[in-house]
Amino acid sequence: MATFIKIATVDLTGSQSSIDFTSIPATYTDLCIKYSARTDRANTNSDIYLQFNGVTTATYSFKRIYGNGTATAASDGLTNNATGGFAGTADGASATASTFGNCEVYIPNYAGSTAKSWSVDGVNENNATSALAALYVGSWSGTAAITSISLKDYNAANFVQYSTATLYGISKS
Amino acid sequence: MTKPTRIEVNCTTGEVLEIELTDAEIQQREDDRIAYEAAKAEEATNAALKAEQKAGLLERLGITAEEAELLLS
Numbered sequence: 177m178a179t180f181i182k183i184a185t186v187d188l189t190g191s192q193s194s195i196d197f198t199s200i201p202a203t204y205t206d207l208c209i210k211y212s213a214r215t216d217r218a219n220t221n222s223d224i225y226l227q228f229n230g231v232t233t234a235t236y237s238f239k240r241i242y243g244n245g246t247a248t249a250a251s252d253g254l255t256n257n258a259t260g261g262f263a264g265t266a267d268g269a270s271a272t273a274s275t276f277g278n279c280e281v282y283i284p285n286y287a288g289s290t291a292k293s294w295s296v297d298g299v300n301e302n303n304a305t306s307a308l309a310a311l312y313v314g315s316w317s318g319t320a321a322i323t324s325i326s327l328k329d330y331n332a333a334n335f336v337q338y339s340t341a342t343l344y345g346i347s348k349s
Numbered sequence: 350m351t352k353p354t355r356i357e358v359n360c361t362t363g364e365v366l367e368i369e370l371t372d373a374e375i376q377q378r379e380d381d382r383i384a385y386e387a388a389k390a391e392e393a394t395n396a397a398l399k400a401e402q403k404a405g406l407l408e409r410l411g412i413t414a415e416e417a418e419l420l421l422s
Contacts, residue, residue, distance in 0.1 A: 184358045186365070193353040193370060193378065199361040232377070252396075254388050259381040326355075332382040334353060343360065 178346050180208065185342040191216065191334040197343045198324040202287035204345030209281040209325065211341035213266035217333035221277065221300050221308045222268040225260035227326040228292065228316055236261035238314035246306045261314040263327060264298035266335070275301040276339065277308075286322040291315060353378075 181204070186195050200207070215222040238261045239253035253262070264279030279298030286292060296312035327341060352375065357366045370378070407417060 184360045184363065186356055186358055188356065191353070192356045192367070194355040196355055196357040197360055198357055199359045201361060232381075252389075252392060254392065257385075257388060259385050328378075328381075330382065330385045332378050 178205075178348065180344045181347055183343045183345050186340065188335055188337055188339045191336050192339075193332075193334050194326050194328040195335060195339075195341045196324065196326045197341075200286075200323050200325065200343070201345070202321050202323070204287070205285070205348050206346040207283040207286045207322070207325075208344040208346060209263075209283075209327070209341060210279070210344070211264070211266075211281075211327065211339070212276045212278045213327075213339040213341070214271070214276045214336050215266050215268055215329050215333040215339075216336055217268040217329060217331050218270060219268035219331075220271045220302060220306065222266040222333055223262065223330040224264045224266050224277075224279070224327055225330050226263035226281065226294070227260040227328065228318060228322045229320060229324050230326070231316075231318055232258055232260075234258045235317045236314060237317075238262045238312060240310050240312045242308055242310035244306045244308045259330070260326075260328065261294065261316060262296070262312045263294070263314075264296045264312065265300055265308050265310060266329070266339070267300050267302065268333070271300060271307075272303045275303060277301065283322065283325075288321070289319050291317045291319065292322060 234256040236257045237255045241251045243249035266277040277300045281296045283294045294314045299309040300307040352369045354367050
């Protein structure tokens with residue numbers, strides 16, 4: 177039976193441009209990040225991306241399907257993006273006060289020597305008519321074991337106070 | 350002016366550091382933002398072009414999108 181083991185948690189007490197998990201041990205089968213976040217972006221939602229091992233070359237490809245409760249559901253994505261890969265959604269500064277976006281990022285076989293994949297499900301909490309809900313899949317063509325993961329905002333916004341992120345290792349037994 | 354910071358947690362030692370971004374990192378962050386916006390704009394342009402081509406093809410064929418879907422089902 178798979179077991180989730182907490183590796184590390186970050187609770188922000190102030191604004192931060194990124195949340196970085198480093199020196200991730202290679203002793204687990206999979207990784208999972210659960211985060212609850214809000215940014216200072218002037219929008220209701222904020223696109224969050226991940227970077228593995230600090231790599232900023234054209235190695236991230238991803239797709240997203242999303243809806244927001246008002247507009248027709250849609251999809252988007254990028255191929256061979258250099259910045260990083262979609263990793264969910266945080267609430268932005270225009271969302272209802274004290275609400276956060278909540279996402280789960282799952283990264284199987286992170287310590288393997290082949291390309292890595294990840295999947296995300298996420299939703300904005302907005303307590304209003306419109307709030308983004310989305311599913312994401314991605315592929316990173318890097319073959320090195322993942323030893324660090326950074327979470328950042330695509331629009332260079334900052335994570336704000338009370339945002340949290342927890343990294344779990346998934347063990348086979 | 351205060352520089353932005355990042356939070357770094359070492360998953361082996363548990364050490365948590367708040368690190369000020371260097372000038373190069375701040376520039377990289379801005380470059381990343383611009384690159385993302387450009388990529389999204391290109392994607393939107395391609396999607397619009399594809400939709401336009403699709404509409405033109407349907408018009409030439411004289412069928413609706415629903416009828417085309419039926420043909421392909």
